[in-house]
Amino acid sequence: MALKLYAGYPGNKNVNKALIVAEYSGVKISVVEKFEMGVTNKTPEFLKMNPIGKTPVLETPEGSIFESNAIARYVAKLKAGNPLFGSSAIEHGQIEQWIDFSSLEINANLMSYFKARMGRTPYFPAVEEATMAALKRGFDALNTHLASNTYLVGHSVTLADIVMTCNLYMGFVRILPKSFTSEFPYVERYFWTIVNQPNIKKIFGDVKQTDSAPSIEFAKKPGQQKEKAKPEEASKEAKKEESVIGVEEEAPKPKAKNPLDLLPPSKMILDDWKRLYSNTKSNFREVAIKGFWDMYDPEGYSLWFCDYKYNDENTVSFVTLNKVGGFLQRMDLARKYAFGKMLIIGGQPPFKVKGLWLFRGQEIPQFIVDECYDMELYEWAKVDITDEAQKERASQMIEDFEPFDGEPLLDAKCFK
Numbered sequence: 001m002a003l004k005l006y007a008g009y010p011g012n013k014n015v016n017k018a019l020i021v022a023e024y025s026g027v028k029i030s031v032v033e034k035f036e037m038g039v040t041n042k043t044p045e046f047l048k049m050n051p052i053g054k055t056p057v058l059e060t061p062e063g064s065i066f067e068s069n070a071i072a073r074y075v076a077k078l079k080a081g082n083p084l085f086g087s088s089a090i091e092h093g094q095i096e097q098w099i100d101f102s103s104l105e106i107n108a109n110l111m112s113y114f115k116a117r118m119g120r121t122p123y124f125p126a127v128e129e130a131t132m133a134a135l136k137r138g139f140d141a142l143n144t145h146l147a148s149n150t151y152l153v154g155h156s157v158t159l160a161d162i163v164m165t166c167n168l169y170m171g172f173v174r175i176l177p178k179s180f181t182s183e184f185p186y187v188e189r190y191f192w193t194i195v196n197q198p199n200i201k202k203i204f205g206d207v208k209q210t211d212s213a214p215s216i217e218f219a220k221k222p223g224q225q226k227e228k229a230k231p232e233e234a235s236k237e238a239k240k241e242e243s244v245i246g247v248e249e250e251a252p253k254p255k256a257k258n259p260l261d262l263l264p265p266s267k268m269i270l271d272d273w274k275r276l277y278s279n280t281k282s283n284f285r286e287v288a289i290k291g292f293w294d295m296y297d298p299e300g301y302s303l304w305f306c307d308y309k310y311n312d313e314n315t316v317s318f319v320t321l322n323k324v325g326g327f328l329q330r331m332d333l334a335r336k337y338a339f340g341k342m343l344i345i346g347g348q349p350p351f352k353v354k355g356l357w358l359f360r361g362q363e364i365p366q367f368i369v370d371e372c373y374d375m376e377l378y379e380w381a382k383v384d385i386t387d388e389a390q391k392e393r394a395s396q397m398i399e400d401f402e403p404f405d406g407e408p409l410l411d412a413k414c415f416k
Helices: 013-025 044-049 068-077 089-117 125-146 159-175 185-195 198-204 231-248 270-279 284-295 317-334 366-371 373-377 388-398
Strands: 003-006 029-031 057-060 063-066 301-308 338-345 352-360 378-382 409-415
Touching: 003 013, 013 029, 013 068, 013 159, 013 198, 044 057, 044 063, 057 068, 063 068, 068 159, 089 125, 089 159, 125 185, 125 317, 159 185, 159 198, 185 198, 270 284, 270 338, 284 388, 301 388, 317 338, 317 352, 317 366, 317 373, 317 409, 338 388, 352 388, 366 373, 373 378
Parallel strands: 003 029
Antiparallel strands: 003 057, 057 063, 301 352, 301 378, 338 352, 338 409
8 A cells, every 4th residue: 555645735835744755765655636625534534544634644554644744754764764864863853853943933933923814813913923023033043053054954954954944935935025034044045945955846846935924904803703603503603702702802901111111201312323323424433423422311321331251152253243143133122222333353263242232221121131142141331431441442333443452353233
């Protein structure tokens, strides 16, 4: 008996996992053609293979298997010594690690966002916001890993890459436009590299990224009425609807204000400074730096030097640059309340990373400390602007002055 795959819908990303693994492993799988979702998957024969009636399901001579990752593993194991599992115990463990990461951090958040947008689950803006924040954290972690790795594990495609790419495929094709993915250039590079591998392209074909996210107009709002129920079901449906509305249409609680918004007004308008910084193309010291100190309000804002604690580890230039870039991405939550300059210093490794940050208030905002784990990787010292040496050092950092501390700048990055 040949392996038979019950697919459900054509192009199903979970089905594609097994088909791609089969291509890499030289295993023949036949996809069941006469299969109708909502009919075939409710038959006693199918429910015996998967009691909850979902696809994909793989029928084998020894029995059936459901859950896409389990199916993919089974197919891979049919080839002895399959390199899709890596070449050592540690590689195999890391492959399993990235499969779990892909399922829990990438796929789960993509599906949560997609289902709500498409009206399959109730749509709550606050839930979507939390989902996208979690998805960005997952993408950011993946982006950091891929900055110095072509594949997730080792130097060739493994099962982890197949599972990850199938999950990313759903994101790139149906959910995430370029405006989202461009924030994660190494994830983009990885995705387009993997989908164009011959064994994968054979299954996916030509891949085109979506131009826009699914429209919110399709979303099912909380308490939205369903189609009129049949008379005999009206009473039951009314009670059910009443229950749903009672819970979901409760007036939303006002969103807690950020403590920084409750501070006394400041004479410094942060956006005015950011605009001046961006638009000054010449005479930077005379225009932008002078303008900064004219605007600066020591009662409403504070300046902080930061110094990376582990500069001895900064031995590879592009990894160091990516490390700083990731920090700035994760600081996005503070954009309304902060301005920052990060300098990567040195003509040769190890490179030093130092920064200057302007924060609203007299202390580093607690919500930034709580949410951005990079903060603890730096030593922080408040700038004393009455000390002319410290004030001059801050000016030099804003204008990318070099040599800085007697060394050339490898790069300078701005958060604004």
